[in-house]
Amino acid sequence: MMKVLFVFYVPGGGVETLNRQRWKALKKAGITSHFLYMREGSGMKNVKNMTVFITNHNQRIKDILTKHQYDAVVICSDHTFIQRLKSMGYKGKIIYEIQGLGGYKQARRWLTNARSILLHHADAMMFPETPHIVQLTKTILPEKKTFIFNNCLDTESFTYRPLPPPKCPVISWVGRLEKNKNWRYFLRICKGLIQKQRDMKIWMFIDDQLSPEKEDFLKMIKGLKLQSNLTLYTNIPHEQMPDYYSMTGDSGGFLCSTSLSEGSPYCVQEAMSCKCPVLATDSDGVQIFITHNVTGKLVPDDKPLHAIQEGQELLTNQTLRKKIITRAHRLVQTKFSLDQYGRQFKMMLKQL
Template sequence: MKILYVINKSTDGGVVSTTRSRINAFRKKGIEAEVFFLYRGDGAKMFKNIRHYHSNRVKDFQERVTRGNYDCIIFVYSLNYMKHLPSSYKGKKVYELRGWTTGAEKQVSKKNISKSVDAIICIAHYIVPLVRPYFREDIPIFVDGNTVDSLFYYINDAKKVWKETPKPQKDHAVIAFVGRITTQKNWKEFIKIFRNIESEHQVEAWFVSNPKTSSDLQELHETCKKNHVNYKVIHVPNENMPEVYSTIADSGGCVLSTSIREGLGNSILEPMACQCPVVSSDKPGKNEIISHQFNGMLYELGNIKKGTGCVEKLLTDASFRHTIIKNALSTIQRNYNQDVYVDRYLDIVSRI
C-alpha cells in the first residue's frame, strides 16, 4: 500500500507531528507514505527523513498523484485540492478531521463535498455527530486516534544530549503549559491555577511554545510580570521534547493542559509516554484519553479550585503519582503504540 497525505502547511504543530508519527508507524509495517504540503512552514524539518513535497501549483499536485501510484489519498482538514485530482486516479479518497474547528466546519459546509470522498476519518469519537449531518448516510465515518512516535519515552539525565535542555531551580517542580499561547489554549486559566499552587509550593511555570504561532505572547509576558509569576518561555524542537518532558517528570511536576478544545492532543499523549503526569481540562478528545484518577487528572474547565487540587495531588502524593504514571504508560502501550495504530488503520481502509 502507498499513501499520500495532502496538508495545507507544514506548520510546527500537532497536525504535522501527528502525520510524522503515523508515517513512521507505517514504515515499520512496510507501508509507504508521503506528504504533499501546499505551503512551507516551520514544521518541515520534522520530515527530513520522510519523502515530502511543497507546492501550491495545481500542475505539481496532479503530476505527483499521477507519478506516485497511490492507493489512498488522505486530505487532512482542507479539501480544496480534491477537485484537482486527475481523472486517472482510481484509488481511495479520504477526508480526515483531527479536530473540529471553524475552518473544518466551513470545509464540510461546501456544496457537493459528500460526493467527492469515499470515507471520513475522525481523530476522536466526539467529532462524529458533528460532521455526520454534512455527509450522505452512505459515506462511512470511522474513528482513528493518534499514535505516539517511538522517540517519546523517558530519558534520564545521563542520556540527555540536547545541550539546551532547560533545568528547573533547585527543589522546584515544573508545571508546564505545552502549545500555542492563544485564547483556544486558555493560557490565562493556566496562570490562575499556577498562582494558587505557587502560593503554597516551590514551583515554576514553563510555557513550551513556538513564539511564531503564539499570538498572545506579549500579553503573557505582561501578565506574568504583573503578577510576579516564576516562569519561562521555551521553544523546543519536536525531537527534543522527550528530554523536556523527562526533566519535568524528574522535577516532580506535571503538564497542565487548560485548553478549551483539542482533537486528540499530542500534548496529552506524549508526556504520558515520557512518564510525565498530566492534569487536563475535562473536554472532548482529551477525556477520551484520560480517565480521572486512573491515568491522569481531569477538572471542569473554569474550576480553578479543582484544577489546583488536581495538580497539588500529583505534587504531594508520591504513591498516587506513581500509580498515575504506571497506568498512563499502560494506556499508551495498549491504545496508542505504533503496531496497534497501523493494524487499526488497515482494518479501516479494508472497509472503505
C-alpha cells in the same frame, strides 16, 4: 506496495507530529507514505528521511500525482482541496481526515459546510475517537463510510529518559499562544500554585510562528509577576521533548493542558509516555487518554480555584501520583502503538 499521500496546510502542531509517527507505522505495515504541505512551517526541522513536498501550485501538485500514482490521498481538514484534486484528474481513493476542527459548534459548522463535497467526492472519512466528532459525523454525514482509530505514538523512541531533574517542581505547558489553547487559564493556575509553593518553576513550550497572542501573554506574565518562575522555550525539536517531559515528571511536577477544545492532543499522549502526569481541562478529545484520578486529572476550563486544588493534590499525594503515572504509561503503550495504527490503516485501505 501501496502508496498514500497525506495533505495538510502547514507542517506544525499535532498533525505534523501525527504524520511523522504514522510514517513509521505505515512503513512497518508495508505502506509507502508521502506528505504534501501547502506552505512552510516550523515543523520542517523535525522531518528526517520522509518524502515531503511544500507547494500550493496546482501544476506542481498534478506533477506529483502523475509521477507517484498514489492508491489513496488522505486530506486533513481542508475539504476544498478535494475539488482541486478531482480537477487535476486524480482517480484513486480520497479519504477525508478530521483533525483539529475545534469545539462542537465550530466542528458542526465546518462539517455542515463540507457535507456536499464529502458526500459526493470522498470515499471515506477517518478520525480519532473524539466524542463530539463521532456524534457530529453520525448526524451530518450518516451515509458516509467512516473509520475511527486513534493517533499513534512511537513509544519506543518517545519514552521516559532518566535525567537529573530540577530541584523544585515544574509545571509544563505545550502549545500556541492563541485563544483555544487557553494559556491565560494556565497562568492563573500557576499563580495559585506558586502562592502555595514559591520555588515552583513554569516551563512553556510554544511555536513562535503560530502564536498570535504573544504580546498579551508577555503583559500578563508581568501583571502576575511570574517572570522569575517562567522559562519560555520556542520551537524545540520534537526529538528533544522526551527530555523535558521526563524531567517535569521527575521534578514532582506535571504537564498542564488547558485547551478549550481538542481532538486528540499529542502533548498529553507524549507526557504519559515519558512518565509525566497530566492535569488537563476536559476538552472532549482528552477523554481518549484521561479518566479522572485514574490516568490523569480532568478539570473544568473556567474554574481556576478547583484546578489549583487538583494540581496541588497531584503535587502532594504521592500514592495517587504514582498510580496515575503507572496507569497512564501502560495505556499509551497498549492502546496507541505504531503496530495497531498500521493494522487499522491497512484494513481501511482494503475495505475501500
